[in-house]
Amino acid sequence: MQHAPMRPSGGRAMHARRLGAICMGLGLGTAALAAPPPLATEHLTVATLGPPSPHWAYVLDLATNNETDERLLVFDADRNEHLGQIDAGYYPSFAQSADGKTTAAVTTYWSRGWHGTRTDVVEFTDNTTLNYTHEILLPPKRMQGPPSAFGAAFSADQRFLYVANLTPAASFTVVDLGKKAVAGEIETDGCVLVIPSGPRRVSSLCESGRLLTVTLDETGHEASRALSKPFFDADKDPIFVQGTRNGSGVLFVSFLGDVYGVDLSGAEPKFAATWPLVTPAERGTWRPSGNQLVAYQPRRERLYVPMHVGGEGSHKVGGSEIWAFDAAKHQRLARWKFDPKRYGAIVAVQVTQDEKPLLFALTDTSALLVLDPDSGKIKHVEGKVGQSAWYLVNP
Amino acid sequence: MSERSRLDAWLERSSRSLAQRTSRRGFLGALGQILVGTSLLPLLPIDRSSRAEAAEGPGKGHTDDPKSCEYWKYCAIDGFLCSCCGGTSSSCPPGTTPSPITWIGTCHNPADGRDYIVSYNDCCGKTSCGNCWCNRNEGEKPMYRLSLNNDVNWCMANDNPNYHCSVSVILGVAEK
Numbered sequence: 001m002q003h004a005p006m007r008p009s010g011g012r013a014m015h016a017r018r019l020g021a022i023c024m025g026l027g028l029g030t031a032a033l034a035a036p037p038p039l040a041t042e043h044l045t046v047a048t049l050g051p052p053s054p055h056w057a058y059v060l061d062l063a064t065n066n067e068t069d070e071r072l073l074v075f076d077a078d079r080n081e082h083l084g085q086i087d088a089g090y091y092p093s094f095a096q097s098a099d100g101k102t103t104a105a106v107t108t109y110w111s112r113g114w115h116g117t118r119t120d121v122v123e124f125t126d127n128t129t130l131n132y133t134h135e136i137l138l139p140p141k142r143m144q145g146p147p148s149a150f151g152a153a154f155s156a157d158q159r160f161l162y163v164a165n166l167t168p169a170a171s172f173t174v175v176d177l178g179k180k181a182v183a184g185e186i187e188t189d190g191c192v193l194v195i196p197s198g199p200r201r202v203s204s205l206c207e208s209g210r211l212l213t214v215t216l217d218e219t220g221h222e223a224s225r226a227l228s229k230p231f232f233d234a235d236k237d238p239i240f241v242q243g244t245r246n247g248s249g250v251l252f253v254s255f256l257g258d259v260y261g262v263d264l265s266g267a268e269p270k271f272a273a274t275w276p277l278v279t280p281a282e283r284g285t286w287r288p289s290g291n292q293l294v295a296y297q298p299r300r301e302r303l304y305v306p307m308h309v310g311g312e313g314s315h316k317v318g319g320s321e322i323w324a325f326d327a328a329k330h331q332r333l334a335r336w337k338f339d340p341k342r343y344g345a346i347v348a349v350q351v352t353q354d355e356k357p358l359l360f361a362l363t364d365t366s367a368l369l370v371l372d373p374d375s376g377k378i379k380h381v382e383g384k385v386g387q388s389a390w391y392l393v394n395p
Numbered sequence: 396m397s398e399r400s401r402l403d404a405w406l407e408r409s410s411r412s413l414a415q416r417t418s419r420r421g422f423l424g425a426l427g428q429i430l431v432g433t434s435l436l437p438l439l440p441i442d443r444s445s446r447a448e449a450a451e452g453p454g455k456g457h458t459d460d461p462k463s464c465e466y467w468k469y470c471a472i473d474g475f476l477c478s479c480c481g482g483t484s485s486s487c488p489p490g491t492t493p494s495p496i497t498w499i500g501t502c503h504n505p506a507d508g509r510d511y512i513v514s515y516n517d518c519c520g521k522t523s524c525g526n527c528w529c530n531r532n533e534g535e536k537p538m539y540r541l542s543l544n545n546d547v548n549w550c551m552a553n554d555n556p557n558y559h560c561s562v563s564v565i566l567g568v569a570e571k
Binding site for chain 2: 118145207
């Protein structure tokens, strides 16, 4: 014989009634004794920023599925927060002022969105507010392509902005920032991009492996030009155009992993002896690759390069490791592995230029890794920064 | 001339020289003549065996599907495949306009064992298609070697330079 389970008292119906009474009593009591005050009235405001920090990452979202709508996403790597956005149009190039307070976006729009009259323009944003401040119209011939440090660049004194053109004839536009007007256009004999140096010099990369350097006068017009000796071989081992500033010069790396230092402090460029990122055994196997593949920290003379194992034609696949070098001693200091299955392949690196630097890395899954530049330790992973994070714009 | 073909070198020298010496319209016309001429050349003397092997490698099994990034003709393509955007591997989608200028490459066709010279034209005049992103770079070179570069917007010289998608058009056989 099976017995019914014991109940404290009474049947199921009585139990429910008692429970209801308890709840009602509790509700009435709470309302009477401890009603929270209503939420305060809100006033709609616009968030403000502090002064620009060297630890802000300006991530270019190439928006590959809708490239007329690219943008810079501003991320604070100290607080790990998204701060805001700078819209940037179609295949933009960027330059930032040395004080970090201004972003210049060189871009293209059409009067009907995807068609109509083409307008090339440089738009200026105040980085302390992310407000658009003003613009200067450009000739409709600016280079449209993935960004490098040399698609647009300020002169050292920030009197001029240089903008690379490609129609496919190569030239650059000189913008007088004081007059807020175009000063002129300089033909570059097939050499591409704008690498500024000194007060008024602009160098461009030529397929012959030379640098064309144009010196401007104080009105922004050509005063002289000179072609250097060849310093790389575009047939045997081309250099990536995505170099990085190195004081008064530039560092490039080649497809096979040699470092090419160019000193632009004098009237004529000087070329340092190349040095390898790879050992003889690694050469042709371990290679640099990505969209932005050199980051340099001048205070520590550290060089960071995403590396991968691959063959010819793999120069854009991104790195499975970041290699850190002492650029003064030409020594590899560390190899840091980042599981591509977990983070994606590393396609861009940038290191902040301050006394307590951070190393940033973007992956092909649009993750932003914030790294300790001494240990390679991951300090933060921002899993998804935009649709197609491509490049880091920082002064 | 270990990695580059003589044809590549000639095309580049010619196009670079033309770009430097002529107006844009004149340059495009002349470049078009070069490319049309190229398609008429039989059995060009080109050694691209290393590149051809690289193109064949990882894509085996999908090399005959024009909607796959591993399709043999796409060995240096960078962008959205027009095959997935209303066109084919050699035709632009309706309502778009082919780019008159282009970058070139040599791809190996595993089906017949031949290497082919191909031009990668962009289709222009509409915003990005968004389907079948593909980025392969056998033989691709940086922007200072423009005719072998797939980074720049090759719609740059179109009336409407909006990039939509990319095709790969056979220009001729590259004889080893």
